[in-house]
Amino acid sequence: MNARRDLAEAVRELASAVAVTDVDDPDLAQAAASARELTKLLRERQLEDVPRTPYDEAVGATHYGWHLDNPALPGLTMVFEDGRATATIPDGLGKAYAGPPGKLHGGVGALLLDVLLSSLVQHHGVRAVTASLTVDYRAATRLDVPLRITGDIVGRSGRKVETVGALWCGEVATVEARGLFVQVG
Ligand SMILES: CCCCCCCCCCCC(=O)SCCNC(=O)CCNC(=O)[C@H](O)C(C)(C)COP(=O)(O)OP(=O)(O)OC[C@H]1O[C@@H](n2cnc3c(N)ncnc32)[C@H](O)[C@@H]1OP(=O)(O)O
Numbered sequence: 001m002n003a004r005r006d007l008a009e010a011v012r013e014l015a016s017a018v019a020v021t022d023v024d025d026p027d028l029a030q031a032a033a034s035a036r037e038l039t040k041l042l043r044e045r046q047l048e049d050v051p052r053t054p055y056d057e058a059v060g061a062t063h064y065g066w067h068l069d070n071p072a073l074p075g076l077t078m079v080f081e082d083g084r085a086t087a088t089i090p091d092g093l094g095k096a097y098a099g100p101p102g103k104l105h106g107g108v109g110a111l112l113l114d115v116l117l118s119s120l121v122q123h124h125g126v127r128a129v130t131a132s133l134t135v136d137y138r139a140a141t142r143l144d145v146p147l148r149i150t151g152d153i154v155g156r157s158g159r160k161v162e163t164v165g166a167l168w169c170g171e172v173a174t175v176e177a178r179g180l181f182v183q184v185g
Contacts, residue, residue, distance in 0.1 A: 011071035104141035
């Protein structure tokens with residue numbers, strides 16, 4: 001794992017610990033001061049944008065991992081095979097991503113599906129943005145259990161690409177989505 005990716009994972013671990021910590025105020029204050037020190041260090045040199053996979057490299061790529069470098073996104077690795085996309089989150093998502101107690105926030109499920117489906121469209125060589133994402137929550141998604149996300153392209157017409165996807169908890173599709181992407185540029 002490279003240094004940037006390792007740092008992103010460490011920050012996710014930190015966020016997950018912060019979300020449910022119950023240490024005393026002096027320890028919270030010390031942690032906040034330490035976090036601000038780190039922020040100061042990292043701001044010494046900043047990029048114009050997140051370092052994403054260049055568009056030309058993403059087209060036809062079998063793996064797609066730049067999201068792992070951004071700690072604001074859940075860490076998921078995408079694999080493209082036979083035109084479809086699959087992503088896994090082997091340890092699942094923890095309490096920092098909770099909506100209802102003990103269950104995944106619905107917006108996070110929608111985020112995961114939008115990330116996967118937009119990347120799938122890019123993998124197929126179409127520069128596109130999400131025009132519409134329709135999400136159906138079929139069952140609550142548990143925390144801290146392995147998750148899988150799948151996506152397929154089901155139609156193309158002019159600039160429009162239609163996709164479907166699902167978030168899987170075991171054999172149960174807990175969230176289903178239809179995404180319409182419109183080609184730009
Ligand atoms: C170089 C960069 C690379 C970028 C590549 C990398 C991108 C990564 C993207 C990650 C995913 C995101 O987060 S994307 C960010 C979130 N999305 C956005 O910010 C998009 C904001 N919306 C827009 O910019 C615009 O509304 C567009 C581009 C979606 C459409 O505008 P437009 O270009 O003027 O096209 P328009 O004529 O309106 O629509 C074209 C066709 O799509 C249909 N259509 C449009 N919107 C909808 C809709 N919501 N629901 C149903 N159908 C729709 C129209 O009816 C029409 O069908 P017909 O008459 O032809 O049949």
